[in-house]
Amino acid sequence: MATAIRNTQVSDAEWEARQxxxxxxxxxxxLGWSEMIYNHITLKVPGEDGAFLINPFGLHFSEVTASNLxxxxxxxxxxxxxxxxxxLAGFTQHAVFHRNLPDAHCIMHTHTTAGxxxxxxxxxxRPTNFYACNFAGQIAYHDFEGVTVRAEEGARLxxxxxxxxxxxxxxxxxxVMGRTLPEAFIKHWSLQRACEIQVATASMGTPLEVPPEVVAVHQRDLFKVQIPGGAGKAxxxxxxxxxxxVDTNWRN
Known part of the structure; x- marks a missing residue:
């Protein structure tokens, strides 16, 4: 495991973000969302305009620690x-969103099988299950242009x-992206579940789509099942x- 001692020049806010x-x-x-040494989760450094943290290329998700980000x-x-x-693929994609979207504090990109x-x-x-209804009308789509390493793709993203x-x-x-890391996490978790269930449903016959008026009620009432602390924190x-x-080594 490649882990370093905390740099004393790192602010308390940055260290908290790193952890x-x-x-x-x-x-x-x-949760099984690793993809060898690929894919990325990035997080802005609090109080430092334009600075963000990303995983070290070459390490598995299970090897990431606060100090080696x-x-x-x-x-x-x-x-x-x-x-x-x-x-480069991680930087090119994530940087364009961090640069242009002030509310994109945390960005997550994965290659899960279901996703x-x-x-x-x-x-x-499609709005064919509980979790998918969370996202109806809230998902954007971007055509595949190959591995994301060309800056000019950023404008289209x-x-x-x-x-x-x-x-x-x-x-x-x-x-997915969020105003906080927990918010982005719960979005990713819910979207992943929606995809898993859609894949499973597709093998069973014709899926039942939830009517738009029911989706609207569902989305309206979701806040009623959240607990205090902000989206996804608990x-x-x-x-x-x-x-x-299992392991507390990530804190180092």
Whole structure:
């Protein structure tokens, strides 16, 4: 495990962000959302305009710790002395959203089997299950243009996203963002569940679509089942407690 001692020049706010992001990588791995050494979760550094944290390219999600996350600016320049490189595909995609969307504090992109499957069918996610109804009318779609390493694709990503904060990269996977990391986490978890159930339902016959008027009521009433603390906080905290039962090394 490549882990460093906390740099004394790191602010308390940055260290807290590093620990939260490292925990998230471990939660994703525990949930089976790792993809070898690929995919990314990025988080803005509080109080530092244009700086964000990303996973070190070459490490598995299960190896990410608070101290080995890489701090980069919006142009991809390292802002710390990390010995690890940054995946160009991760930087190119995430940086364009961090640069253009002030509310995109945390961005998550994965290649889960269910997420890629739903992104690869005509019509994408359909309102055929509880979780899918959460997202009806709230998902953007972006056509596959190959691996995301060309800066010029950024303008089309922003245009296609519009005012949405959840996107299916067609033939590619899931992209979600949130004003906080827990908010992005609960979006990703719910979207992943929606995709898993849609894939399972497709093998059983003709899915039943929920009428738009019922979807509207469902979305209106979702807030009634949230507990205080902000969207996703209790959910994320519960998953971190499960990770801690296995390994607390991510905190270093």
């Amino acid at each position: 939260q992001l490292a925990a998230c990588y471990r939660v994703f791995d525990m 890489v701090k980069i600016d919006i142009d991809g320049n390292k802002l710390d002395d990390s010995p690890f490189p940054v995946n 890629m499957a739903v992104s690869s069918v005509e019509g994408g996610l 922003i245009d296609n996203l519009g005012d949405k904060r959840v996107m299916f990269l067609k033939n590619h996977g899931i992209l 959910d994320f905290d519960a998953m971190v407690r499960l990770v801690d039962k």
